[in-house]
Amino acid sequence: MVRFLDVGQGDGAWLTTPDGRTILIDCGPFSYGPRLVSALQQAGVQRVDVLAPSHAHADHMGGCYHIVRSFPVGVVLWTGQTDSSTTWNQFWQEVQSRNITITQLVAGQVFDWGGGVRTRVFNPQARAPSIPFHQYDDSHVLLVEHGAIRLLFVGDLHRPGEAMALRAGLRQAHVLKVAEHGSQSGSGQGFLDAVAPDVGIISAGANNRFGHPHPEVLTRLASVAAQPLATAQCGTITVTSDGASYRVRGERNVDGRCSGVSPPTVTSPPPTTTSVRSTTTPSTATPTPPTPPLSLEVRGAGPNGTAMVAVQTNPPRPGVSCSIRYVTPAGTPSTAADLNPKTTDGQGRASWSWRIGPRTQPGDGTVEVTCGNVSARASIPIT
Numbered sequence: 001m002v003r004f005l006d007v008g009q010g011d012g013a014w015l016t017t018p019d020g021r022t023i024l025i026d027c028g029p030f031s032y033g034p035r036l037v038s039a040l041q042q043a044g045v046q047r048v049d050v051l052a053p054s055h056a057h058a059d060h061m062g063g064c065y066h067i068v069r070s071f072p073v074g075v076v077l078w079t080g081q082t083d084s085s086t087t088w089n090q091f092w093q094e095v096q097s098r099n100i101t102i103t104q105l106v107a108g109q110v111f112d113w114g115g116g117v118r119t120r121v122f123n124p125q126a127r128a129p130s131i132p133f134h135q136y137d138d139s140h141v142l143l144v145e146h147g148a149i150r151l152l153f154v155g156d157l158h159r160p161g162e163a164m165a166l167r168a169g170l171r172q173a174h175v176l177k178v179a180e181h182g183s184q185s186g187s188g189q190g191f192l193d194a195v196a197p198d199v200g201i202i203s204a205g206a207n208n209r210f211g212h213p214h215p216e217v218l219t220r221l222a223s224v225a226a227q228p229l230a231t232a233q234c235g236t237i238t239v240t241s242d243g244a245s246y247r248v249r250g251e252r253n254v255d256g257r258c259s260g261v262s263p264p265t266v267t268s269p270p271p272t273t274t275s276v277r278s279t280t281t282p283s284t285a286t287p288t289p290p291t292p293p294l295s296l297e298v299r300g301a302g303p304n305g306t307a308m309v310a311v312q313t314n315p316p317r318p319g320v321s322c323s324i325r326y327v328t329p330a331g332t333p334s335t336a337a338d339l340n341p342k343t344t345d346g347q348g349r350a351s352w353s354w355r356i357g358p359r360t361q362p363g364d365g366t367v368e369v370t371c372g373n374v375s376a377r378a379s380i381p382i383t
Contacts, residue, residue: 002144002151004177004237006251007032009205009212010059013153013177014040015144018115023050024067025142025153026060030087033066040071049074050113053091054155055139056083065091068098075101077111079124079140080377081133096329096364102379105140107168108293116243118145122165123157126293129368129375136185137161141170147243149174152195156180162191170194174246175239176226178202182213189220197226199248206232293374298367300381301356307380308353311369316348322371324352329363329382344371356382 005012007028014036015023022045027036040048048071053061056079067073068091076095082088095102109121123141124133139155152173157165157180176197179186181204200221204212213230221228229237234250241247297310311322323341326334338354350371364379 001241002175002239004201004203004231004239005032005036006231006235006237007036007063007203009181009208009210010062011054011155011177011181011203012036012060012063015113015117017113017117018146021049021114021117022047023052023113024048024064025052026054026155027051027063027067029059030062030065033063036063037066037070040067045071047072047074050077050111051075052077052140052142053079054153055079055135056081056085056088057135057156058083058085058087060155061091062087065094068094068100073098073100075103077140078102078104079133079138080104081135081138083135096379099364099381102364104377106293106376107141107165113144116147119143120145122168122170123161125164125168126374126376128373129370134161136180137164139179141165141168143170143173146241149241149243149246151175151177151239152197153177154179154186156183156186158185159188159191162186162188166191166194172196175199175201175248178213178217178221178228180212181208181210182217182230183210184214184216187217187220189223192220192224192226196224197221200226200228201237202228202230202232204230204232208232294369294371294376296367296369296376296378298378298380300365300383302362302383303356303358303360305356306353307356307382308351309367309369309378309380310349310351311344311371311376313344313348313371316344317371318344318346318348320344320348320371322350322369324370325368326354326380327366329361329365 001016003014010028011026012028013025051073105121107122107125111119120143124138136156136158137160139157142153144151150173173195178200182202202213235252237250239248295312299308301307324339336354342350344350365382367380368377
């Protein structure tokens, strides 16, 4: 079950897997956080297994601050973006102070969320460390699959980011969370043609000052026969799936527009070039996204202990020069002599181990490994 929450002018989705896991993809603005906490508690939720802010803007992740303070969190899926806002800094400090596992997203990752739910990552892309993150185009692109049913989450993705996700192999989905509340900066025609959704969920506040959703976006959705449903009219919009078919219902029914959507049963993944409403026989092949170019293995330590980081290049690339940068929990870059550049071995691996200083404060440090022109980052716990 996926609930596209009526958060006002913002984004938030609450997923419950068939085996009872709780996943939050965005949490709405800061002011919505207490309501979300209350709703989760009333539903008997005791733990948030996955917390996935689409990017660092407060109208998406502001409410996540209250989640981190109210529930144990299994992992935060991080795009790599930061922001100078107080809302972001408060949230990130809470995540780090509670030693929550942080996994940085990169196109090609696949996560098993249990109960037959699998999620593929198509954005952000791997990049050299000198390339900054873009506040919109590096929003996450998550394709959540339950059996044959696909739901696509794109944050505030703009058209350059859409093009990157398509180049990474993204194709069709049945339900699309429309980018940036229906802004005309996203939901380009080429992107909608490729994704060909049955339903476009628009999360926006009623009579908002931005004019969301933009009429041009509604026209584009109509051109691919996607039914727009907006939280401003429908309230929280719930999608239920049994893995072969799905149903969409609004919390409210305004002029008959939110009474529900019952697309045909899907017996296989949607075809790669036509909508599920087409009479074309669906292909059973599912595109396999590329393996992340770098995989990190991290082992933390306490003061005077030995920390370790290993990198694996994918596919294996022997003889590649790799550098590492370790930043302590206090935010100070380490100058340890053991953190010199290494060259990958015959299996495409390199590793570092170094002693943690006796006065290093506990918390999560950060490591960034660069091999050739690609980088990967991870948190490292200092206990």
